[in-house]
Amino acid sequence: MNSIYAVLIDGTIYASWLFLVAAGLTVIYGVMRILNMAHGSFYAIGAYAAASMVGWYFNGDGAALPVWGSYLMLVVCALAAGLVVGLVIERGLLRLMYGRDEILMVIITYALLLILEDGMKMVWGVDPYMAYQPYAAMGRSVLGGLKVSNYDLALIVVSLVVGGGLWAWLERTNTGKVLRAVIHDREVAMAMGVNVALMFTLTFVLGTTLGALAGALTAPAISVAPGLGVEVIVLAFAVVVVGGLGSIEGAAAGALLVGLARAAAVHYAPELELFVIYGVMSLVLAVRPQGLFGRTLVRKI
Amino acid sequence: MMRLDRTELCLIAAAVVLAAGGLIAPGWLVFLLTMAFAKALVVQGVVMQMRAGLVSFGQGLFYCVGGYAVGMGGHFFGLTDLAVLLSAGVLAAMLLAMVLGLLLTRYRDIFFAMLSLAFSMILFGVLVKSPQLGSTDGFNVVSWTLFGWSPGKDAAPTTLLAVTLAASLAVALLLYRYVQAGVGVLCEAVRENEVRVEYLGLSPRWLLYSNYVAAAAVSALGGGLTALAAGHIDPEMAYWTTSGEFVFIALLGGTGHVAAPFLAALVFAVVRTYAIEFVPHSWQMILGFTLLGVIVFLPKGLWSLFSRAKAKGAAAS
Amino acid sequence: MTHTVSVTRKTLRRLSLTMAASALALAAVAPAQAAENGKFRLGIVTFLSGGAAGPFGVPSANAAKVVIDQLNAGALPAPYATKGINGAEIEMVLIDENGGATKQVEEFRNLVQRQKVDAVVGYISSGDCLAVSPVAEELGAMTVFYDCGTSRLFVENKAPKFVFRTGLDAAVDNIGAARYLAATRPNTTRYAGVQQNYSWGQDSWADFTAAMKQTLPKADAVESQMPKLFQGQYGAEISAVSVKRPEIVHSSLWGGDMEAFVLQASARGLLDDATAILTCGESALERYQGQAPNGTIVGARGPFGAFAPQNALNTWFTGVYQNAYQMAPTYPASKMAQAILGLKHAAEKAAKAPGEVPAPAAIAAAFKGANFESVSGTVQMSRADGHQALQGISYGEYHFDAKTKKAELKNVKSFSGSCVTPPDGTEAQDWIKAGFPGAKCE
CATH class of the missing domain: 3.40.50.2300 (Response regulator)
Structure with missing residues (x-):
């Protein structure tokens, strides 16, 4: 059969997932200059919240409830989890740390990662959660001989909407313009009367919510278990670095590149699958040290 | 003859005290000290680069090279001499660093961190794909000899502790001089402002390059000693979480003094051992809170406890 | 800068004392109980x-x-x-x-x-x-x-x-799996494998393919995929396996990875056309809830759990x-x-x-x-x-009753220890390749 075709479909599906995972990371870095190691934990929290609530939804009152309610549940869980976790961490901890060295901020989020990993275990235990109903209920389509899950196809649409929404928000709205001013020069923006603290809170909560949303939307297709978050961090980092830190278009391009490269490796050279992501990252950085869409930093004397 | 200043004499004294303590300490403590000091050497490599403003999230690469050199030397080439095995690791790491450094020194900040991580993960991938090296299970290290003398199983741990302490002392003394010497000072200048260093007619890239290679050598030494002590190596040594742990310890200690990484590695080992024992289900959380506490209250690391005390003392007198 | 290099002797003495003291404290805390x-x-x-x-x-x-x-x-x-x-x-x-x-x-x-x-x-x-x-x-x-x-x-x-x-020994799992297939599906001609890319997965696949050459010499391994450990997303692997149209999919995946793979492979239709044999499948018996198709073959690494x-x-x-x-x-x-x-x-x-x-x-x-x-x-x-x-090993087929919501095992077959375990002094791979000399099977 036509493998190129399969590579395109598999690669696009994987890329859409990668983009969802990486979007929150790049938003937070773009505005706040924090490379958030705890991003994977936000992803895992979203997944746990969604999986446990969907499980409750279907088990609680018999099987009579309509399936569409569970899709709503996924999104609501992600928003709630992202909002609560984001606000608590930003207001309770990060706010006190602004202005510290960038590297120190990375390590603070690393400490957060360690704490959240065990925290999740305390809340949800270690037993895996399976919330397969939303995934199974959508059925599958046959695209040119290849059976594809409709849920996966829907994820492509969702990531297009999320990406388009973020772009429109940054480029077309007033808040977005202010945010871009903060990205461009924090100090000048502050001098012009921008409430940078508020912008930071907004950005961080947006970032955590995106992370949680990625987790919540992934939950139905997987088994949600401890260690979930740690596995996606490096992946998300790689995508963001390839695309250029802080750039939405970059994250999309990076996700597509990594996704297609990985799918091609699986189909043509399974032996190389383990190296693909790092290989793509090294190659891109060797040619473009700031990533595909990264801005070159002005050197200060 | 080389003149030693007070700091150096104190470092020597600390090493001698610890080595003497190793003779009477129980077996598990000897092992804990050996592992902590071996790890501290890897952390020294991280700290050397931190002084120049670069954070390596891939120092596990050289830790792993050092460890595998020891393991493979014994397994495939029949080498058992400790000094030969360790030197092989250091040499291999330096050669590798000389090649990678050409590319890596073009990068700063997070790009350096991520690219160093990528190289480390590529080594991890290669090892996982090598069934003759035991893939992820790794393999056991053969027992070592020292200049033809083979320590029995009773003398081996204490001897290895003594060797580790001696290596740590040598590295500490060298680094102490290095930090004070021109190159060391210039590394800090590069961190503060690279362009100004260029205006002085110096090449920051060359500085960072030699610093990178030196850091690789120190880290490989730590990796080799860890392999000898633990008696087993596996690709996890090159996994990014291992490198993350080294950065963790580096920040715990701070970059204030050559002794800081040793202190931090010791504190880390003790905290982790007891956290695992008393709260087996959530020891990571304890580590996380420890790190947060240190960052919030001692932003310059544990070492600032000492320098702060010193500043107070100076103010009082 | 200067403060970093000029630390007084007092400070360093304090350091060595701290180190010695913490070592002593450790020794003291150590329970002599x-x-x-x-x-x-x-x-x-x-x-x-x-x-x-x-x-x-x-x-x-x-x-x-x-x-x-x-x-x-x-x-x-x-x-x-x-x-x-x-x-x-x-x-x-x-x-x-x-x-x-x-x-x-x-x-x-x-x-x-x-x-x-x-x-x-x-x-x-x-x-x-x-x-x-x-x-x-x-x-x-x-x-x-x-x-x-x-x-x-x-x-x-x-x-x-x-x-x-x-x-x-893990070799037992895979020898047992090959024997189970020979006993229950002797007409198998095409099989594929999905393993985690680390020692466990690599060894499992090596043992299984070697054993299949002995028990079902006509069957070909048509595809082998090795996604990395804890990957969780198997879309591309499932496509790659699907296009080769295997009748059997062998997998040594465990835990969350195994559950995610079963879920995705089942939703993608791979498990409609092929039967999965999961060497660690029993650990999720209560959690599949029908998401693993009936007839999926599961093992428990010995006569344990449900076996x-x-x-x-x-x-x-x-x-x-x-x-x-x-x-x-x-x-x-x-x-x-x-x-x-x-x-x-x-x-x-x-x-x-x-x-x-x-x-x-x-x-x-x-x-x-x-x-x-x-x-x-x-x-x-x-x-x-x-x-x-x-000890011996057993495999069986997973069956889920949608009405009672209970899972049960059907067609359970057990193989005695000496049927699936190499004798002392023989390495598993050598024993398999030699055609299981000395194996006693009932």
């Missing part, structure tokens, strides 16, 4: 965090807790009715296995030298077993590996003295485990119970007087070559010079 308090201190090491905690580690730790409590209460059926171990109360020291082999060596030394445990039962990861085994021999510490499956364990530890394994036979010990164990945790024990739980019972058997055989805690060497001597009763039937320690358990 140990052996002398008349209790049997038992170290239990298993995954309490990370991906292996949910499916394996925590069920094992739970099993250890409930078995030890019951032993201390003297509530077991014969032949284990004596309280604790030989009348001595058992005190459990639980350690997390997460964090890599180097750390496990450190923790093992802590257990033996500082905590002064009388024996250690544990280890799921093969890397940890390989690293701990020489240390156990060096320290003379009685050690029972209950789960790790690497064939290399007794190849590298050629003359074991203190190291025992009551779980089975355990009906006997007084298993009825007792299932009862107390169900009572304590509201679910039936899965195979890791049974294996943990088996290891503790084996240790109790050996220690009591070695003891001269009631209440005595025998020395490790005495327990080891009694354990060597022992036959003991377990939740999985009679276990013979008859391989690796009496240090490795010999």
